[in-house]
Amino acid sequence: xxxxxxxxxxxxxxxxxxxxxxxxxxxxxxxxxxxxxxxxxxxxxxxxxxxxxxxxxxxxxxxxxxxxxxxxxxxxxxxxxxxxxxxxxxxxxxxxxxxxxxxxxxxxxxxxxxxxxxxxxxxxx
Numbered sequence: 001x002x003x004x005x006x007x008x009x010x011x012x013x014x015x016x017x018x019x020x021x022x023x024x025x026x027x028x029x030x031x032x033x034x035x036x037x038x039x040x041x042x043x044x045x046x047x048x049x050x051x052x053x054x055x056x057x058x059x060x061x062x063x064x065x066x067x068x069x070x071x072x073x074x075x076x077x078x079x080x081x082x083x084x085x086x087x088x089x090x091x092x093x094x095x096x097x098x099x100x101x102x103x104x105x106x107x108x109x110x111x112x113x114x115x116x117x118x119x120x121x122x123x124x125x
Contacts, residue, residue: 020118021051026060029068043075052084053121059090089117
């Protein structure tokens with residue numbers, strides 16, 4: 001018997017703290033959810049609306065695979081090429097381990113505390 005799973009969807013919600021746009025992600029950022037490229041589309045839309053300080057809250061993201069990771073990297077490169085800053089916060093242990101194994105923890109600024117993450121944008125400009 002073959003089990004067919006419905007495509008998983010990553011849910012994104014936006015909130016603003018001062019000049020920082022926080023993107024709260026909910027769900028797995030995997031091949032099933034990455035096919036929609038929702039994260040990259042959202043980042044491109046925010047940049048088009050002149051939001052340049054982006055903070056991805058990964059507190060509710062228990063898993064990221066290679067396709068999900070590629071979306072994070074594309075979101076980062078797109079943001080930095082347009083003069084913006086993209087940072088990560090609240091990584092789950094598996095996600096944190098993946099970023100360290102792939103050496104991407106050296107690329108992304110990662111925070112455990114949202115207040116410190118938001119303050120870091122002001123310090124950068």
